[in-house]
Amino acid sequence: MNLSHFRNNSSGNAAFLTDKDVIYMCPFNGPVKGRVYITNYRLYLRSVENDPVVVLNVPLGVISRIEKMGGASSRGENSYGLDITCKDMRNLRFALKQEGHSRRDIFEVLTKYAFPQSHNLLFFAFANEEKFSENGWMVYNPMSEYRRQGLPNERWRVTFINEHYGLCDTYPSLLVVPYNATDDDLKKVAAFRSRNRIPVLSWIHPETQAVIMRCSQPLVGMSGKRNKDDERYLDIIREANGQISKLTIYDARPNVNAVANKATGGGYEGEDAYPNAELFFLDIHNIHVMRESLKKLKDIVYPNVEESHWLSSLESTHWLEHIKLVLTGAIQVADKVSSGRSSVVVHCSDGWDRTAQLTSLAMLMLDSYYRTIEGFEVLVQKEWISFGHKFASRIGHGDKNHADADRSPIFLQFIDCVWQMSKQFPTAFEFNEQFLITILDHLYSCRFGTFLYNSESLREKEKVTEKTLSLWSLINSEKSKYTNPFYTKELNRALYPVASMRHLELWVNYYIRWNPRIRQQQPNPVEQRYMELLALRDDYIRRLEELQITNNSKIPNSSASSASPSQMMSQVQTHF
């Protein structure tokens, strides 16, 4: 990498520490002598002796924790330095010279810029001056997305009741609700739903008109409170697609957890209060369980992959089991709406973690639009960002409290589920694996405003769309890099993955990507071969057209260039 580019301020990078000699304790290649450069965006290390050159390029946003190891008096080689824990499944360890407190400056600079929120500084995204040919903030427009779904219609209307986030400060300003429910009704319902997150429409089936609604838990509490408005509202939802059967409610939590929530004022829709609804628990665990599971997964893949009992170790992390449960839940939601022709309501406790996973995955299964690059961006923008998945809390952007119990890899888990689906259906998605990995990288990097803050209202307050760039700008400016060549457009086909351990795999190219021993072949040979064939076909078509033109205009001349097609022949292996 060219350092002059690196120091140059054109992209808002400012160098704060340069040319520092450190030893990078690479877990794979042993100690690597190198020089470190730190800007407000990244840590960059270049080895000085190794061949090939070892390069580290770490956005400070991925840093979760910085620890000092060893003291000025500690003995032993390379025992004095820094230990850095990252959010993207790796740890970095640097050893420094003990003389003259040499790590003080690097520690201070890193801490300050890795955790800007804790130092009253702005995220790097606000300093980023990159230019892209596409503007990613234009990708999602809620009104046009609802129009694409055929909304509003005679049964569903758009309401602006939340325009200034007065009804619910974690919901978007624009909501779709049953035509037969007035704004007044909505306010009453809000009083009975945790954090005012009332049932609103996420998606409508173009044929059955059955809908996917999302919300938070009802505030039933220990005493089993009821709310006539909420009960009536759910019935209006049920009737909206003319269905006579019961409305299906999916509570994402395990039964016991839902019951336990009553103690804190929450709960679930009881049979007595909602006789026209059927409730199913989907047994998906909470954010803490997921966080611990990922921690265990990291233990078995970083730095070394568990050798002897890989499969049972993997099983003991339960990571894939959770993936299986989330996918199974989403399949049920999708199947109910599609073949069950019944509207569904999905919630968990607050309706911003498991609920987002379920609705977005079900939508991905049912609506092929979301399987395109742009459609997927819309899906993330809609179901996750605008509906208040708490990215800031779950990721801990720029926050030094690495042990914060609010952190949890819920969005990562969702992306993993998408990857599992794309693995099972390699021709069904317009985007490739690199697209998903890029999203995850910038989930942490703070280079873009896309995933910053917990809700739309906060983002509006911070003027994120004016002051930062969107991740989709980066991606849409270089779409070919993220395109799956095998993509075959298929309209209106429901895509159900098989949520069986026989098919679920650990996403090696993401979770174990730092390990050079495991690295998969890049580029993927199958993909490469296909691209070659595509190029060959286009070349043929072009030449054939040329040939036809010449043949039509000239007197037949067979000797002219007859050698070329057979040369081309040798490039295609024909096995038939």
Add this chain to the structure above:
Amino acid sequence: QEDGSNRGTCGKLVCTNFKIAFLDDDSASDDNEPQFKNKIVGENDITLQCVDQIYGVYDEKKKLLTGQLRKYPEKLIIYCKDLRVFNFCLRYTKEEEVKRIVSGIVHHSQTPKLLKRLFLFSYASAAPNNTDGRNQTVMFDTLEDWRDELERTKGNVKYKAVTTNEGYRVSEKLPLYFVVPICVSEESILKYQGRGIPIWCWSCHNGAALLKMSAFPKEQDDSTSQMQKAFLDGIYKTISKPPYELLKMDDLSSSLPSLQDIQTAYTRFKQLFLIDNSTDFWATDVKWFSLLESTNWLEIIRRVLKKAIEVAECLERQHTNVLLIEESATDLCCVISSLVQVMMDSYSRTKSGFQSLIQKEWVIGGHGFLDRCNHLHKSDKEEAPVFLLLLNCVWQLVQQYPPAFEFTETYLTVLSDSLYVPIFSTFFFNSQHQKDTNTSGESLNTQSGPFRFLTVWDWSVQFDPKAQAFLNNPLYAEKPKPDKSQRKTARFKHQRQLSLPLTPTKSSTKRGFFREETDHLIKNILGKRIGKFINSSDEPSTSFREFYDSWHSKPVDYHGLLLPHIDGPEIKVWAQRYLRWIPEAQLHGGGTIATAAKILDLMEEVQSLQVKMDEEHSQAISGDVHSVPLLRNSARLSSLFPFALLQRQSIKPALPTSTWKDLEDEDDLVKRDDEFVDLSGGMS
């Protein structure tokens, strides 16, 4: 012979000396001819050798059926070696007929048999003789074949093909012709029936060779063992001098799992895929990974691959000859030597090269297929899936490096199925000698003339050309050919392809190594199974790691050396072979077939464009070229393709039932495949 009833399909269950067949009553409805069809074994046919276990169901209880039966079951479950599971309901069948069919099936498929009773012999007289099985596969049944192989690998400087075993003078276990170091005399070969003689498998481009040797049985008698020691000493002396390279020995019987371990592991492993119903499927799904691990099968695959890498390292980097030692040198020796060749010799990754390799190391090499597959049900103790182990290992390489192989995983799958098709002689003899003596037709059968056997390598016997297309890998990165004139003459003998240049070999300063350790090694061979073999000391193991890591840090040359990834997550279950009949595991429009189909379609398009181009050039006036697409509507293919064609209509998602017990059971019945018995629907 017998009525069976099947969900919606009633039919006849027939048992012959070749197969058990279920004949569908309303077969007329089959307007949807499968694109991949075996001409010999139909969808509902089970060859007798393919039957693994037969269970009878009595009052909801499963019981293994083996010999004589007292009571006849209501339901028959047949588990096949190719992992199909058939359920036959006999409840609506007359008791007399149940008796006949069940005892017939059990008798034909589960009781000991004479070799000559194999269907092979009945078929041989009727076999079509116009087939050309040799299609470029070297059979290794002539001296010429061995000489060509020596020439191809440039092993002919130091090794020679010998005729000593003509008339099986040396041993019935050895092939008629084989290759030994030039300095080994005929007398020494004859002395111990070929035991203690290093037999050549293959030569590496740098001259280092892979050899195998069958060990002496453990001798009680001291003087005999002294004599054997002296004999081995003599052999080593002659082959340790230049021009021969240093020699490393590896006693596979101590460095790899035993045949017993392999058999046990596979028995457990396959059981995981013989699924009775949906409930079973989801019940085992919860603990799937630990179940898999507890079978140890994947770990065995890993260890075998690792061993093959170690051997490759010795040959490639250390420039040493490697001598594989095993009691008979026909089991694990075959696995390791074949794998090493697949990894190091790109010719072995072509279809004809791989088939020639199987002929060389296994069929002619004397692997006891008859005993290891237990085709005759003579002794369960001899049974061990050694050849399947090789195919499983090769599959790992195929899926890790798709462009390196001319054949597909489907090829490996149908090859594994062919183990149980008794019309080919390939996998139905223990040795070349056994085949030769039984071919002559001199025994009791008064049949005139020698038997004409078919070889499995003639794929046209099982598959028509369209189906055969699935055996060829469209991703194969064919080696850039030398110029045309050369190609014509050298078509058959593939040029050796140099492997990736690795660390230059250290010059042999360790020449003395061998002499000092000879005694020690010989003691080990004689005293057996202790000691200092390739991976037992620290030094080679770090050099292994170094070799492995340095190779993996470089870009892959698909025509050069190929080392498998062997870390935990990289060793996978051969899903096509093991999951292909399980409807719950089916992905509608998904799986690797989805991309493969796209590539095939595109290739066809390119080909038709080529034809058009040529026509434009020659100004030929002809109609439009309409190539019939190989795969119609490939996006709708299921991941089970090209095997089970179940559930063509169903698009209901498969939902785990183990965690959702409250889901209605009927739902699952609707999704079941043809083979499932619906007791209420089977009125015949």
